[in-house]
Amino acid sequence: MTINRANVSAIAEDLYVWLPPKRGWGLANCGLLAGQRTALWIDTPYDPSLAAEFLAESRKRLADGVDVDRIVVTHANGDHLWGAGVLPDAEVIATREALEHIHWEPTPQQTHALVAGSDPDSPLGDYLRRHFGQFDWSGTEPVHPDTVFQGELELRVGEYPVQITGLPAAHTGGDLIVHLPHQRAVFTGDVIFGSTAAQPGDHPSHWAGPLENVIAACERILATGARIIVPGHGPVLDRPGVHEHIAYLGHVRERTHALHAAGLTALDAARRIIAERRYPELGLPERLVLTVAAEYRHLDGSEVPNILAAMNQVAVVAREIDEDADHRAPRPRADGRTTA
Template identity: 65%
Template sequence: MSITVGDVVDLGRGLYAWLPPKRGWGLANCGLLVSPRGALWIDTPYDPVLAGQFLAESAKRLPDGVSIDRVIVTHANGDHFWGAGVLPDAEIIVTREAREHIHYEPSPQQQHALVTGGDRSTPLGAYLGRHFGPFDWSRTEPVSPTTYFTGELELSLGDYPVQITSLAPAHTTGDLMVHLPAQSVVFSGDIIFSSSPDQPGDHPIHWEGPLSNIIGACEQVLATGAETIVPGHGPVLDRDGVREHIGYLAYIRERAHHFHAAGVPSIDAARRVIAENRYPGLGLPERLVVTIGSEYRQLDSSERPSVVQVMTDVATVAHEVEQVSETAGAAG
């Protein structure tokens, strides 16, 4: 199965958002800012094929003699980061805190081996193959950032200011948001996942937390005054869409704290929240295993499990959800 390029949305004044054509693991939104004196990306696609498609779309919008010489990475998950290899001479900007998450995730080639070499008869192997098999990192070398910062960093691209703000640990340990005041736009990265009636999205996944920090980061987005928000995944939002997302996060936080206080293990808490079916339009409910597990870890001050262990639990719950759905379908 191949993945094709999505829509390029013109946000005005040299700013574009590249939106993948469907929901699912690894299909992240990216940004392009263009001026007569330069261009930059905000995040990159997951693998060289998708990154090459985004680069080709970007090239159509570049003035003569202008190249993309900067990449701002909102966080160090591979689906926002690994595609930077198609711009080998670009400056890659991340927060200092992002280094921790870079070391937590497998390298591109390790992940490729895990996906292609897994036993498809197991829930984990089947899950990884189904959701990550379309990507190809067989020849993808690890990407090394070139610029690290703490706090805030302000750049200029021609006449356009670019305001970059690091965030407290939220989706990962090293998130940032990019505010483009001339365009009244914020690229939020994965502190926000979005959905709409005509473009349903997926449940968010958060590796770090606590959820109170993620809610606080969403409020920082609103505090910029920006009218348009490009989330890490899903359709472009207005301010009310961010407020609705805060409501989702508050609900997950309340349920996680409720079940934690009752002594329910985190994976069973995720199962119970999935069964409540409060947001039936969202896909990948098994990702609540990660988000609720992260919240429990913050409450318990416990150690972070390996990515493989986390994804094994995700795959197990996904398999259970599929079985329930098939049983309900047969009964109906």
């Protein structure tokens, strides 16, 4: 693996967060809530190597004889689910709606074969290898939740209540949030992608939407009164950070609806929003292709596309962005100076 050890830190009483050391596809935040006789994971790392690392770090923080026996999965994207295999006896909990997404997304071994076997000279093959080639799912079996629910579910980890709320389709169909009232913390999954001035994150990628639902989910998170908000990716946020993310989502929604009304295709609308560079500090702007396409589907009433077709569009736009950056890069002159 090329990923260095992630940071595990305490953020509240008996609550820890595992933060990957860099931003990018597949590098999701995970949580550990430690009780005296039981422990809970909130999400898992993407592949067995990273999950084993998080497990080893978790066990350092647990009382003797205690192990992680439950895992709440905020949604069914593999980067939050597939690491559960390192805890084969743990109860995996998800929303009933997440089961549909599990069937839609390629399995771990299918994804591994796709990354390894795609033409590296094609936009998709090159993109997959650059962003997913560091993970290894060659021996990873699909993960199936043991417990599914609809609406709300309340657990206890020792003395601590855990309030789990299923959401209308937002990032995916089957999103949930985990509210820990004693710790005044919420784990949001990919309803929120974190970013701060000190630690810029990446553009979100939303598969389901509409953005109205994503914004409503963010407002629901604020309504819990939590002071610590752990997004699916990026740095931990405070309440003003969530308000800033809502403003970002509102901007993307406004521009998408305006460009849809102007007759642009979803792909060209995404290109236009990227070119406007409203949030230049955020990485992976090509992921706007997915978010804009999801919003267009709700506006047009169209069907969800094949995931590979969607990722191919992402890869094509990423190559266009790279080529444009190369074209605009300063070039050396004969006198040693540079020119754009």
